[in-house]
Amino acid sequence: xVGEIDRWKEYWKTKICDVGPNxxxxxxxxxxxLIGNLSYAEVLYLILKGELPDEKTAKVFEATLLTxxxxxxxxxxxxxxxxxxxxxPSIIAGIAAGILSxxxxxxxxxxxxxxFINEAYNLMKKENLTMEETAKKVVEKxxxxxxRIPGFGHPLHNPDPRAEQLYRVAEKYGKVGEKLKxxxxxxxxxxxxxxxxxxxxxxxxxxxxLTELGFDPEIMNALAAVCMLPGIIAHAYEELKExxxxxxxxxxxxxxxxKPERHLPEEKKKI
Numbered sequence: 001x002v003g004e005i006d007r008w009k010e011y012w013k014t015k016i017c018d019v020g021p022n023x024x025x026x027x028x029x030x031x032x033x034l035i036g037n038l039s040y041a042e043v044l045y046l047i048l049k050g051e052l053p054d055e056k057t058a059k060v061f062e063a064t065l066l067t068x069x070x071x072x073x074x075x076x077x078x079x080x081x082x083x084x085x086x087x088x089p090s091i092i093a094g095i096a097a098g099i100l101s102x103x104x105x106x107x108x109x110x111x112x113x114x115x116f117i118n119e120a121y122n123l124m125k126k127e128n129l130t131m132e133e134t135a136k137k138v139v140e141k142x143x144x145x146x147x148r149i150p151g152f153g154h155p156l157h158n159p160d161p162r163a164e165q166l167y168r169v170a171e172k173y174g175k176v177g178e179k180l181k182x183x184x185x186x187x188x189x190x191x192x193x194x195x196x197x198x199x200x201x202x203x204x205x206x207x208x209x210l211t212e213l214g215f216d217p218e219i220m221n222a223l224a225a226v227c228m229l230p231g232i233i234a235h236a237y238e239e240l241k242e243x244x245x246x247x248x249x250x251x252x253x254x255x256x257x258x259k260p261e262r263h264l265p266e267e268k269k270k271i
Contacts, residue, residue, distance in 0.1 A: 016047060027051070041065055044226070048219065056173035057213060063169040064209055067162045067202050068107070068224065070231025074156070076101040081232050082239040086247040094236035099225050107224030112150035113207030114217035117179050120186060131182050135189035149190060151183075151204015158198065163205035170209050183208045 018025040026034060027046050034043050038052075041062035045053045053061060073079055081098030085091065102108075124134040142149050154160050170176050187200050200208075203224075210220055 015050065049214070056175065059173050060170050060175045060209060061213060063166055064206055064213075065223075065227050067166050067206055068227045070228070070234065075228075076106045077228055077232050078235045081236045082243060083247055085236050085239040086243055086245055089240055089245070091233070091236045091240050094239065095229070095232055098232035098236065099229070102225045102228065103221055107203070107228060108221055109150050109201070109203030110207035110210060110220040110224055111217045113183075113204045114211045114215075114220055116150050117183050117208055117211055118217070121179050121182055124182065131178075131185045132189070134182060135185040138186055139189045139193050143193060149186065151200055151207055152187065152190060153198040154201040157201070160199045160201045160205075162202040163200050166202065166205045166209060170212070175209065175212050177212045179211050180208045 016027065018028075024031040026043070027050055029046070034046075038046075039058065039062060042053060042058045044065075045058065045061050071078065077098040080101045081094040084097040085094035088094075120134055120138050123129070123138070124131065127134075129137070139149075167176075167180075170180065183200070183204070191197055206224075206227075207217075207220060210223065211217075215223070
């Protein structure tokens with residue numbers, strides 16, 4: 001029996017949380033010391049990164065969390081959450097559905113921007129290029145391959161006021177490092193080569209700044225979900241309290257493009 005217990009004792013190991021009688025430690029800190037002393041952004045940073053952020057990092061991280069707090073109906077998460085609640089009046093079901101829509105197209109640009117920036121930065125260091133040389137080379141490659149540079153362009157905003165304000169916050173607190181500068185240089189080169197005055201969007205700026213704060217690209221979709229969660233909750237709750245049960249799509253925005261009306265052959269009819 002002792003051997004069996006020992007075999008399973010370390011089945012799951014974690015550095016995140018230690019819970020026991022009258023004790024909850026978050027990365028080693030008693031949770032009661034965090035409550036009332038730190039902001040939500042500081043504790044979120046702690047639980048994700050393992051250490052408390054310095055004051056400047058905390059300010060920039062908090063600003064990042066606010067950038068995409070809600071998109072209205074200009075994403076998949078909001079209508080998804082509201083449709084689910086209209087059919088199943090459960091706020092949790094609606095929130096879960098909204099979260100499940102976040103990923104490749106909705107809230108995914110932060111990850112792809114970070115991966116893009118890291119790749120460009122590694123190229124710059126490997127080939128000992130200047131930022132301008134790297135930007136020129138990267139943009140030429142992407143245009144030749146007809147690939148879209150992540151984080152550029154927005155269907156409504158030009159410039160994107162959220163991205164501009166987030167950059168100002170990063171600048172104020174000294175978080176504009178080499179990677180963010182390189183991303184801005186690539187954007188300037190893209191505008192120069194294409195003649196298209198499209199902006200860096202909020203997702204692109206978030207990806208660049210989260211990279212500067214030391215976050216891995218793999219966690220950024222999850223951070224996008226955290227950022228968007230308050231808006232999803234608000235919409236799901238509004239639908240629950242004030243919405244229309246069993247919403248349907250109006251005919252004006254739906255079109256049937258299948259086979260015209262047809263009928264079974266007589267030999268198939270049994271009734």
